[in-house]
Amino acid sequence: xxxxxxxxxxxxxxxxxxxxxxxxxxxxxxxxxxxxxxxxxxxxxxxxxxxxxxxxxxxxxxxxxxxxxxxxxxxxxxxxxxxxxxxxxxxxxxxxxxxxxxxxxxxxxx
Amino acid sequence: xxxxxxxxxxxxxxxxxxxxxxxxxxxxxxxxxxxxxxxxxxxxxxxxxxxxxxxxxxxxxxxxxxxxxxxxxxxxxxxxxxxxxxxxxxxxxxxxxxxxxxxxxxxxxxxxxxxxx
Numbered sequence: 001x002x003x004x005x006x007x008x009x010x011x012x013x014x015x016x017x018x019x020x021x022x023x024x025x026x027x028x029x030x031x032x033x034x035x036x037x038x039x040x041x042x043x044x045x046x047x048x049x050x051x052x053x054x055x056x057x058x059x060x061x062x063x064x065x066x067x068x069x070x071x072x073x074x075x076x077x078x079x080x081x082x083x084x085x086x087x088x089x090x091x092x093x094x095x096x097x098x099x100x101x102x103x104x105x106x107x108x109x110x
Numbered sequence: 111x112x113x114x115x116x117x118x119x120x121x122x123x124x125x126x127x128x129x130x131x132x133x134x135x136x137x138x139x140x141x142x143x144x145x146x147x148x149x150x151x152x153x154x155x156x157x158x159x160x161x162x163x164x165x166x167x168x169x170x171x172x173x174x175x176x177x178x179x180x181x182x183x184x185x186x187x188x189x190x191x192x193x194x195x196x197x198x199x200x201x202x203x204x205x206x207x208x209x210x211x212x213x214x215x216x217x218x219x220x221x222x223x224x225x226x227x
Contacts, residue, residue, distance in 0.1 A: 001172070036212025038155070045205055045220060046147075046155055051213035089154050091212050097169030099157040099212065101147075 002026065002094045004102040011108045012080045020105045021072040022090030028071035033092040035073035037066055038101075040087045049088075050075060077107070085109045112136040112216055116206055119221030122196055130191040130221055132206030140164075140184035142208035142215065146191050149220075150202040160209055161189070196225045 003025035012018040022035060029035060031053045038046040048057045050066035053073065063079045073092070077084055090102040118130040132144070145160035159180040161168040168180050177196075182189040189206055203220040 034211040036214075038214070040155075045217035046214070047217075048212075048214050052211055055213075057213065087154075091155075091157065093211055097160070097167075098171060099145075099160075100171075101155045101157060104154040 002098075002100050004090060004092055004094075004100045006088075006090060006102040006105045008103070009106045009108065011110060012077070012084075014080060014082060014109055016080050017076065017078045018080060018107065019069070020075045020077075020088055020090075020107070021069065022074070022092070022102050023072045024092065024094075029068065029073045029092065031068065033073070033094065035066065035068075036091045037064075037073075037075040038089045038091065039084075040089065046089065080107075080109050082109050114206055114216065114218030116204060116218045116221040119204060119223045121224045121226065123227050124197060124225055126196050126225070127192070127194040128196065128223060130193065130204055130206075130223070132189040132191075132218065134187045134189075137208075139182070139187045139189065139208070143210065144180075144182060144189045145207050145209040145214065146178075146180060146189075146204060147207060147214070147217075148200075148202035148204045148223075150199070153202075155205075156202075158204075159191070193223070196223075198225050201225050 005023045037050040040046045054066040113135045146158040159170045161180045179192040205220045207214040
């Protein structure tokens with residue numbers, strides 16, 4: 001069974017920078033996995049921030065950026081703001097038309 | 111205005127069946143692969159299935175393959191998820207979304223499925 005792993009939580013100061021990562025249980029993440037990143041606040045549906053590694057969805061501020069760092073996908077928030085406090089999930093295309101979401105990271109801004 | 115409205119959720123007993131619907135407005139559903147994603151209480155999203163624009167190809171997560179069937183009716187601008195052999199662990203909010211690889215273009219409000227005796 002494929003597991004996509006993320007850090008459980010991160011804390012960042014307002015204006016600070018934080019990098020979340022997204023790993024694969026059986027190997028390295030690459031652009032062929034089309035990493036996506038999603039933001040979710042309580043009671044709301046997820047919102048797509050980044051897709052296909054580093055493409056920002058329409059309306060997403062440029063303080064959010066996606067990349068591959070080493071063997072993982074990464075989401076970097078530069079200049080964190082209070083309303084960035086959310087749960088963040090990644091998703092990967094793993095094989096044979098199948099996608100898997102990650103375990104999620106709770107980001108606290110304080 | 112672009113809108114997705116999921117419906118058909120409710121309380122069902124273990125082993126039972128349910129059919130979810132996803133009605134699209136403000137955009138042409140036939141232009142997109144469409145997907146179902148669910149989220150159990152307190153858990154992260156789980157991708158379940160998707161279906162090609164013409165309905166000719168579909169894929170499923172291991173957790174639902176053989177129990178759930180995705181379908182679409184482009185003439186009605188709608189998509190469906192037929193769920194059978196339901197288990198307690200299928201309890202979740204179910205969302206539909208147009209999907210292009212890992213881009214879920216937008217989401218509905220979801221429909222809640224509760225599997226309990």
